[in-house]
Amino acid sequence: MEKIAGYPESLDNQSTHYCPGCTHGIIHRLIAEVIDELEIREETIGIAPVGCAVLCYEYFDVDMHEASHGRAPAVATGVKRVHPDKTVFTYQGDGDLASIGTAEIVHAANRGENITTIFINNAIYGMTGGQMAPTTLEGQKTTTSPYGRNIKDSGNPIKMTEMLAVLDGPAYIARVSVHNPKEIRKAKKAIKKAFRMQLEGKGFALVEVLSTCPTNWGISPTDGLKWLEEMMLPQYPLDVFKDIEEVE
Amino acid sequence: MSEKKLMKGNEVVGEAAIRAGCRYFFGYPITPQNDIPAYMSRRLPEVDGVFLQAESEVAASNMVYGAAGAGARVLTSSSSPGISLKAEGISYIAGAELPAVIVNIMRSGPGLGGIQPSQADYFQATKGMAHGDFRLLVLAPSTVQELADLTYLAFDLADKYRNPVMVLGDGMLGQMMEPVEFKEMRDLDELPKKEWATDGAKGREKNVINSLGLVAENLEKHNLKLKAKYDQMREEEVRYDDYKMDDAELAIVAYGTTARIATSAIDRARKEGYKVGLIRPITLFPYPENRIAEAADQVDEFLAVEMSTGQMVEDVKLAVNGKKPVEFYGRTGGVVPSTDEIYDKIVAMRGDK
Ligand SMILES: Cc1ncc(C[n+]2csc(CCOP(=O)(O)OP(=O)(O)O)c2C)c(N)n1
Ligand code: SF4
Ligand SMILES: [Mg+2]
Numbered sequence: 001m002e003k004i005a006g007y008p009e010s011l012d013n014q015s016t017h018y019c020p021g022c023t024h025g026i027i028h029r030l031i032a033e034v035i036d037e038l039e040i041r042e043e044t045i046g047i048a049p050v051g052c053a054v055l056c057y058e059y060f061d062v063d064m065h066e067a068s069h070g071r072a073p074a075v076a077t078g079v080k081r082v083h084p085d086k087t088v089f090t091y092q093g094d095g096d097l098a099s100i101g102t103a104e105i106v107h108a109a110n111r112g113e114n115i116t117t118i119f120i121n122n123a124i125y126g127m128t129g130g131q132m133a134p135t136t137l138e139g140q141k142t143t144t145s146p147y148g149r150n151i152k153d154s155g156n157p158i159k160m161t162e163m164l165a166v167l168d169g170p171a172y173i174a175r176v177s178v179h180n181p182k183e184i185r186k187a188k189k190a191i192k193k194a195f196r197m198q199l200e201g202k203g204f205a206l207v208e209v210l211s212t213c214p215t216n217w218g219i220s221p222t223d224g225l226k227w228l229e230e231m232m233l234p235q236y237p238l239d240v241f242k243d244i245e246e247v248e
Numbered sequence: 249m250s251e252k253k254l255m256k257g258n259e260v261v262g263e264a265a266i267r268a269g270c271r272y273f274f275g276y277p278i279t280p281q282n283d284i285p286a287y288m289s290r291r292l293p294e295v296d297g298v299f300l301q302a303e304s305e306v307a308a309s310n311m312v313y314g315a316a317g318a319g320a321r322v323l324t325s326s327s328s329p330g331i332s333l334k335a336e337g338i339s340y341i342a343g344a345e346l347p348a349v350i351v352n353i354m355r356s357g358p359g360l361g362g363i364q365p366s367q368a369d370y371f372q373a374t375k376g377m378a379h380g381d382f383r384l385l386v387l388a389p390s391t392v393q394e395l396a397d398l399t400y401l402a403f404d405l406a407d408k409y410r411n412p413v414m415v416l417g418d419g420m421l422g423q424m425m426e427p428v429e430f431k432e433m434r435d436l437d438e439l440p441k442k443e444w445a446t447d448g449a450k451g452r453e454k455n456v457i458n459s460l461g462l463v464a465e466n467l468e469k470h471n472l473k474l475k476a477k478y479d480q481m482r483e484e485e486v487r488y489d490d491y492k493m494d495d496a497e498l499a500i501v502a503y504g505t506t507a508r509i510a511t512s513a514i515d516r517a518r519k520e521g522y523k524v525g526l527i528r529p530i531t532l533f534p535y536p537e538n539r540i541a542e543a544a545d546q547v548d549e550f551l552a553v554e555m556s557t558g559q560m561v562e563d564v565k566l567a568v569n570g571k572k573p574v575e576f577y578g579r580t581g582g583v584v585p586s587t588d589e590i591y592d593k594i595v596a597m598r599g600d601k
Contacts, residue, residue, distance in 0.1 A: 042448050042449050042450040042451070043448045043450070045318070045446045045448065047314075054460060055460075057456050057458060058456075061449070061454055062448075062449055062454055063446040063447065063448055063449050063454050063455045063456070064446070064454065064455075064456045064457070064458075065313075065314060065318075065446050065456075065457040065458075066344075066456070066457065066458040066459065066460055067310065067313070067314075067340075068310060068313075068336055068337065068340050071306065071307065071310035071313075071336075071337070074302070074306075074307040074308075074311045074313075074314065075310050075311070075314035075317075076314060077300070077314060078272075078274065078310070078311035078312060078313060078314020078315035078316070078317070078318065079314040079315065079317065079318040079446060080314075081272060081298045081300065081311075081315060082272060082298075082314075082315050082318035082319065082320045082447075083318055083447055083448070086447065086448050103303050103304055103307065104306075104307050104310070107302075107303035107307065
């Protein structure tokens with residue numbers, strides 16, 4: 001049964017540092033609920049990123065290891081190789097995973113490393129004050145693309161999830177969103193599957209979650225979900241890009 | 249104790265690490281240390297260990313960071329350019345106070361440099377490994393036997409201080425074959441327990457491996473705690489070797505393979521009546537500064553010999569503190585100084601004795 005009230009055991013009951021209207025907190029909660037439901041709180045090691053979620057090691061009530069920027073999949077690999085029977089997940093932003101950490105995520109996925117990655121795409125560098133990310137949309141204004149992202153000079157919004165899905169290593173690759181309750185339920189289902197597959201030894205699973213950053217998008221906290229839906233969905237379609245259980 | 253075996257330096261690193269209880273190796277190919285990963289890829293599966301060739305040295309050092317945090321004895325090895333890339337992970341490992349062993353089989357630089365032996369990474373190893381206020385404990389073997397012994401010891405020191413330890417060799421030591429006797433295979437159940445490790449919060453509070461310190465006063469406290477460890481190393485871990493120092497008037501200071509060449513030059517000079525001795529630092533951090541300071545009251549002058557344009561010589565000068573002249577002789581770029589060259593330098597300095 002889905003938990004509809006109460007605080008998940010795998011989340012410390014404390015207020016977070018996230019801005020109003022930020023969906024990092026919702027995604028934390030989904031992960032914590034999944035860990036509770038799979039009854040793996042005492043068997044789980046989480047890898048925190050460098051980004052707005054750097055302090056998630058304080059929020060998740062499981063063993064946590066704070067990685068260097070982009071290297072969470074390498075750190076997770078080290079942990080998992082030492083404790084192959086434990087559940088290991090990384091929580092990474094788009095600057096972390098899709099820019100500085102591209103090599104680490106590609107090779108962890110390609111090895112079929114038996115870990116779970118939750119990839120938070122908010123189309124911006126939140127923590128450092130709103131610089132352009134590789135995922136930033138065409139025309140999107142950021143502190144380092146003040147005239148709007150210009151594809152000719154700074155490339156295209158990168159679709160990491162689609163890229164990773166063409167590799168042979170991964171077991172499950174999906175993109176979800178949290179802009180309304182229905183999508184939140186679907187996101188939780190995908191996250192749960194990505195953890196369950198690790199428990200079953202099926203290999204690398206990644207769920208990209210589209211997320212808000214009203215603070216650095218320069219909009220009000222209440223407009224974040226609408227902006228995500230209208231601006232990000234056309235560029236980042238929600239889908240399951242790889243699922244080895246489908247072809248089995 | 250086992251039989252003496254004739255083995256290549258690089259392979260000895262691998263076997264000594266396994267004997268010390270290391271079951272995890274993460275690395276990336278680079279000459280002249282390639283026999284280390286090759287040996288580990290063959291040997292680790294035999295002892296239920298894990299060998300993983302990483303996608304880069306950056307990834308390898310962060311895998312080490314993860315494995316060390318998870319409580320394992322873990323090794324990575326590389327050669328100069330690769331160590332530069334490992335610097336990120338090493339800084340985090342030091343900041344998070346994790347034990348890990350890093351082997352640098354030095355080649356010449358800067359940049360891509362060459363693949364011949366060198367000691368040009370002394371500054372990097374002892375002072376400027378990476379960002380932040382931290383130190384590595386640095387061990388500098390000069391024979392294949394010592395390479396085995398110090399690699400074995402490195403794991404105990406890493407655990408003792410919860411700090412990364414570097415074994416600093418050069419391409420010559422890695423490639424040379426010498427007889428070696430290994431210490432016994434450690435019983436994994438007897439290794440130090442690590443209650444802080446990330447292995448699942450079963451029946452305890454969660455563990456966090458972390459190097460973030462957003463509050464300056466707290467991070468200062470943490471850095472002072474690190475410094476206290478480095479001070480303890482200075483008290484307890486200084487290692488060096490004296491050779492013919494009793495009546496020496498000239499003290500050569502050299503480490504690693506260069507010290508062996510200096511030894512031959514000293515033997516030759518002694519036959520000619522020159523009173524020359526050697527102080528060979530075995531730990532480069534902590535540096536045997538007290539030994540050198542003490543020698544400054546005895547000898548007339550010092551000569552530092554290195555395979556670089558002069559790096560360790562700065563530490564010799566600091567220890568001598570102006571009491572006696574300190575000269576330097578070095579070859580660099582992969583050129584190894586010869587016995588003759590060092591002998592000639594001794595004669596030039598001592599002249600008419
Ligand atoms: C090696 C290194 N380079 C740069 C930084 C600065 N930095 C911190 S967080 C960050 C970007 C984070 O963006 P993202 O991963 O998208 O996470 P978000 O804050 O948006 O959730 C950067 C560039 C750093 N800490 N380390
Ligand atoms: S800066 Fe953006 S990503 Fe970071 S907490 Fe605020 S809204 Fe969330
Ligand atoms: Mg971001």
